[in-house]
Amino acid sequence: MAINHQKTTEMAKELFREERSLMRLDGWFLSKEIGMKYEHETEGMSKMRRTAYLLKKIAAELPISISDNAVFAGTQRDAFARSYALINPAFRVETFSGYCDPTAVFGDIEPNEDITQERLDTVKAHDKETDYIKELTKVYDAAENYTKEVAFFVEQVTGHVIPDMRHALKVGVNEMKREIEANMQKTDDAERIDAYKAMLDSLDAVIIFAARYREIALEKAVGDKAEQFNRLADALARVPAEGARNLFEAIQSFILMWQVMCLEQAPNPFAFSVGNADRIFEPYRAMDNLSREDAAALFKHLLVFYNVADRSWAISQNLIVGGKDTEGNDLTNLCSYALLDAYYDMNLPQPILSVKLHKNTPDKLYEELGRFFFTPGCLTPSLFNDDSVFEVLRNAGVAECDLADYSIAGCQEPLIMGKDNANTTNSWLNLGKILELTLSDGVSTITGDRILPATGDDAITILKNLRERFYANCQFIIKEMTKSANGASRALSNLPVPFLSTLMGGIQSGYDMRDPVHQGTPYNGSGCLIHGLSIVADSFIAVDTLLEERPEDAERLIKALANDFAGDDELHEYLLGCKKYGNNIAVVDDEAAEVASKVADMVAAEKNYLGNPFRPDFSSPSTHLTYGYWVGALPDGRKAREMMNYGVDPLFGDAHQGLGFRVLSSFKLPYIKMNGGFASHFGIDPNYFTGATYEEKGIEFKNKVMRQFFFNPLNDKLAPFYLYVNVTTPEMLRKVLANPKKYAPSGVYIMRIHGTFVNFLDLSPAIQQDIIKRLDLKSTTLEC
């Protein structure tokens, strides 16, 4: 197939400009209205059948169009609202609510003459009466004592999985339907037969979309647009009904499948992720031996597809390249590099790029990554260590044949593509708050409310038994948390997902992916994001130090914490001067390792709604800020309402010996237990890298950063497996904010926050300042 890569690239860039000019996202609402309109026709159907039936109606009636600049048809615009707080300038750290109200999204549409407040209210009122909302409300009401100041938080998890599209691309939807029918013949279980029927119906939705888009393409195929749209119409005549025969058809098929998958969960199925895109698409590129340049041009349109409206509201969609198989063979291919080319040239806020590395990753990949790290304002990939991830997943029970298929859902959670419903963000545990409550004998030092029962013990008793009591409180809170989390998952099962289930093992299992009784996917779990690791470890050491050096100040410490150190600067300074995690100091590093290990064990011992373990995930996607706002002063010297440490990192400012020392501390953590993932960030000063070219700097980055952190041959423990970096300085970012026209003339300056990248200029001020603060360059100094 002939591709004019220059023209295709220009069109992709114009298409992105068009997308960024969209200020309204009404599609999700319209789809809900369509569903409501036809609901009466679904009486007597199971919830799964009803979902599929209505999905077809939505596919038939939702307004659709194709831009003159599009080479592919399809959009995920209609699945998202303008909701995601961190990219909303109105976001404030203090606005966190311990309640996740799924109907709040109706407030994200500005009523107008067409979509009136009355229409919005009608659908909202209808939603409020659904089993889903009613059950979820009960869960939140029951947990309010613990969630109001975020001792823990729970949520129902939409999106956040990696569908396996490979089979659909290869054989097409018609063949998938034949497979479903064949499996249906093999069972007499009425429940599974019903589920299979729902899956069959749901797959029709994508065929309906393809036909509608084809009609539009044919209408547009005139004059100088004839070739462009005839090609599109031809592809739509083939896919996704049948298997793709080249890269163009494969991408088209993929996009339409993705569109329906998102629409099925509208609004806001955040963090659906692509998986190893290079492995998915390489067979099709090879079919007509498309060049790297031509493949990159087509991929640019795929990347634009992931950006929704003016701020790219569909967030945390992860796409990964590179990696190895279980024999250790590198799996990088030409599509890996074509995708990197597309990313670099487009520099879009979505989808977020991840790269799998292993000890034998070819230098060529590091060379090609150099341009990402060392171009100011350019996106940077997050990095994964296959050598460690394989061990972590193997230890968690993942079959050998599935290891190479792990990918990242959302930010940093490793899941098996198409097989793992991990409910990754189901529960959120706040160790900082639990420590505060332990020290204050159960009373919040933020609000004065009693949250845990009182023991009545004096200060010295509390401090002398601090660890024991902290872990006991953790155990109690974790049990409450997992009970609520499972309630949220069960509430969500009222919204089955037959279409997605066909891409997640449902064709084999015959069950919906969200079925709360039968496991629809080969792997299942529930995530728990654990906050405040290093501040708790630092606090334990600070208390030990105080009890040893000045035990007479035990009472004074408890009072100072309650008063946020007001009037006791001397004690505050003393506590700040105690040993901190992140400086290669054994006593405090070992403490952090023990906290991580014990808490991970407690979390993993809890069972989810299907009886599978919760997965410990030491990450804090900006929640170190929002949850930190509800945590009182702690013995490490951190004041009330200040941010907690990010992921497994030291609190900013606490690690000051440089990168090697910080890395040595990090080696001591028990990564094998972090099968839900973890987060770590290095802010790195670009001036340490002196190579003359991007390629040379890429190799320098490998030697100075990645070799010591991921692939250090002298590290006898399991190495860390996740890292994201921002290679810049606070001065540079302040300049960008002060003069965006000069430093970011395109209006886009990409930075990373936790697992996702964002347009720095789109962020709320609180998040902008968090990024600047957490560059924490003293913790990453190198020699140069």
Place this chain on the structure above:
Amino acid sequence: MTIKYFQKGFNYSQDGPGNRLVYHLHGCNMKCPWCSNPEGMKADAAYPAFPITQVTVEDMLSEIISCKPMFFDGGGVTLTGGEVTLQADAVRELLKRLKDEGINTAIETNAMSPALPTLFPFLDHLIMDVKSADEDKLLSVAGGVLYPILKNLKAAVDAKLDILVHVPLINGFNADEDATDKLLQALLPFKDDIRIEFLAYHEYGKDKWKQCGLVYAMENANISTECYKKTVSKFKAAGFTAVRT
């Protein structure tokens, strides 16, 4: 016995082989106006922005031992400056203890001190500067004396050390034809026993001069790529092993 240093950190392959923990020891016996670490030049001066750490040899050794997992690819410890030999007694003790621990050692020195050879038995790698073979210029611009430098180089060769000679290439100081010819002649007797690396002038330390309240006097000191390549070629043609770390 204590050691004073003003900076430490890890580097890969640029201060000796592999990944290395590098300590910058305080105080120097030269006064190079292009120095990228001016905060460490004067032994009797301290600058608020650059605190000096003073530790016992024992404590420094403990810290280094705790960093062993970072010494991969043949890495270890490099002591640089300032000028290492100004604290020769403590440095010798430290290096001896490091060798007892099986840790790879290197120093980077201006090689002017007569104490330098006393460190040789405890060194795996010697990185030494020969900034110029023009005695007058070396003395007047950098405060260096050529004779002891070459004498120490001879001693290091005799001790069969792994030697890397660093030459900063600076316009107006040592980068013209005559200066490089003179340097080549001075080093020629050692060409089979050393590797040589030319370091193009840079201004990495410029901001630090200001932070120390000192005047950065270098002007028009950059050299062209052509000059760099020509110098390297000249030395290669004369049989030297020129490297770039």
